[in-house]
Amino acid sequence: MSARRIRISLEVNGEPVEAEVAPRQHLADFLRETLGLTGTHIGCEHGVCGACGVRLDGAVVRACLTLAAQADGGAVETIEGVSDSGEIADLQAAFEKRNALQCGYCTPAMLLSAQELLLENAAPSREEIRDHLSGNYCRCTGYHAIVDAVEETARQRRGGPA
């Protein structure tokens, strides 16, 4: 393996980050191991399970299929960032109320995917919710409760009763 390192500079959860990374290091490992942002999870490392989802320049991407070097100059948001900012507090509350997570391993990326949908579709049908979350594997819940929680959040954001 070549010892070549690549200098990157990016923004992570609103904070500037400068680092030297191995060319082969993917973004999920960079976030978890270098920055200690362990809320981004790894389930398959080949782009199928969706557990590693993070936002890169506003779009949810699979951090296991994104090289850390590709994030150079970009803005990354992880579950830690959107939790601290309060951006998805209502969605998190709905997940908690509806027990839309069991082991919680899929949850950070599931929340980011759900928020992505809610930002582009204020009134998604159950089928649209299921469709949008179909890249996020959850072994525990059977999905029903997750769909309920997303539907409920959409309703509340539209001004429905809590």
Next chain:
Amino acid sequence: MTERTSPLSALDRPNSYIGRAVPRPNLGRLLEGRGQYVSDISLPRMAHVVFVRSPYAHARIVSIDAADARKGKGVVAVVTGAELANVCTPWVGVLTHLKGLKSPPQHAIAVDRACWVGEAVAAVVAASRAEAEDAAARVLVEYEELPVTADMDDALAAGAAPIHPDFGDNIAFERRLDVGEVDAAFAQADAVAEAEFVFARHTGVTLEARSIVADWNPGEQRLTVYQGTQAPHMMQNIIARHLGLAEAQVRVLCKDVGGSFGIKVHVYADDMATVALSKLLKRPVKHVADRVESFLTDIHARDHRCKGRVAVRKDGTILAFEIDDRTGIGPYSVYPRTSAIEANQVVNLVGGPYAVKNYRARARVAFQNKNVTCQYRAVGHPIACSVTEGLVDRAAAAIGMDPVEIRRRNLLPDDCYPAESAAGMKFEALSHHAALEKILAMMDYEALRAEQARLREQGVYRGVGIASFIEVTNPSAAFYGVGGARISSQDGAAVRLDASGAIVCQTSITEQGQGSEAIIAQVVATAVGAPLERVRVILGDTDNVPYGGGTWASRGAGIGGEAAWRAGRALRDNILSVAAAILQTEAAALDIAGGEIVDAEGHARIGLDEIARIAYFRPDTLPPDFQAELIATRHYAPRKFPFAFTNGVQAASIEVDVRTGFVKLLRHWVVEDCGRVINPQLVDEQIRGGVVQGLGAALFEHCRYDERGQMLNANMADYLVPMAGEMPDIEVAHVETPTQESELGAKGAGEAGTAGAAAAVANAVNDALAPFGAVISEIPLTPELVLRAIGAIS
């Protein structure tokens, strides 16, 4: 409301948390990405281990040349099986109550022969996982290929070469059962239906792979193991035993676990190698399986072929069941729970819901050169349920009876308990008929049938399937302990009032997302009379919780919950005697509600915080001979019944696209009876999650192997799992028949969903395909299988 005897009354008080859907206390951190899974743990000087794995299903290891690998950047050590055998002794996965079960010694790393693709043959330890992987690619292993026996029937065939020559054949275990007059029953039958049911091999696919960090501290002579496990005390015992340590030298810590379902209750060679490497190298060593390793080495399950026959009279009376089940378990019986349990369960459970006296069964468990199989969620239940319910539907078809009617006529009557099945399973009290009537109302059975008939005229093929089932929960020592395994069937709880007046409960059960923490908190809060938010639960640490079994086989609520209930009630009594001493009254005249000591009229007299303050800081003000005891510990193990059987029924509505062969799941219903429901939301979500695992098995999941023992789809792109888009909404309802064996009355609910889902779907698909005269007896129900069955392809 029915009358209950005194200890139960507290369950039903107005401020009881039993039966309420309170949210789980541990969700906040998981929702914010602040959980701590083993894969998140990093310790000073921690190294990472990667295993070199056999690419052959059966091969002699001729030589291992690690010279080049040792030069790799960051490499700490390259260790072979022979070297590691000096640190970790081999094990044998047998239990004495499974008579005749045999298995050869298994090493943490193969010593001179690899028996399946993926078995570790060497370990590479390096500063980072990436460096360990780089070096692993440089380990040169010379193999001599040996004959491969991949298929279970080839393994069982007369004259087949034994994989383990000392055994003389490939039969790991065989069981026969013959009850009643089976031949006479078949001779008297008006109709006999039969089929060979085929169940693909599949696996758990927990989203967090198996992970372990082992930290041997030579200075302390102690090993600390962070592991995502369901049974910390079992692991403590086994690690100690095979590393030559005292149990007290081993601490097992289990923090957040990214899914388990039985996958993380077994002893894996990788885990034993990791703890042994930490001891050998005197530093923390971490192993996190990658997804390919998970597919190749996480236990697989099912992989059964079961011939079944049913004898029925024209009036619908089922006279007899007969089965012949074969299964392939890989080259070793898994330690310590063994790989014979699933086949044994199939024999125990077939025909279980029905009042049928005549039953013959045979089960054979074969060694083969594939990955090992062992207990995964609902062990044996989906097979027994699919065989039984498939046969019942075929019997109904043979005599022209509606599938619901034949069940009504044969299910054990709700007033027949206690009862025993032909296989000898003891039922304290079940509710098959109440459950069946409830589900029929939920699904509006008649309307579905009418819709089906209407759509069929338009060339739309819908089907409805029903599956009744029984479920083994709350296992007593009959499951493992009597067979010699040091696996506790008992659980313990210690409940204390701390100095601030809050309640702390240490419990021996574990949490993998089911909601164990919430359940225990609800039980303790109710038992003591404290507000839920003042109860904290500690679990998953052998240094800090009472000894106990953990969370598996649907035992957490029923056994761990009962221990917590009794400990909570005992603490309540202790608190009341302190209160009586302070208030100078009789303890019997007082109660605790909402965190306050109340008198007979319900008036608050003194708070728990004040009791704690006086007991801890002003004991001088209490009577001179009075000592406050503000901690209570209780244990519980079921003794009267080997298992607390539960029951339920599932129904599926599906549509088959006869052009493509795709099966679309439309709706799914479950009614189940897990006794007293402590938290209805958590029970429902256990069921839904379980159903979807069963639906995955029904339609998608299959560990595909070729004849050379190569797994062909060991990745998540090719091994299909259920995703949100294909899954239906699942309606769940309950019948509650509490067990009288415990005060709490809770039974388990973890297996019910998985137990019956595939059977309901398979029956629904066959119902949809009836116009084609097609009957499928195999899962997963792939489009190819469907198209073949209806003759669209050959």
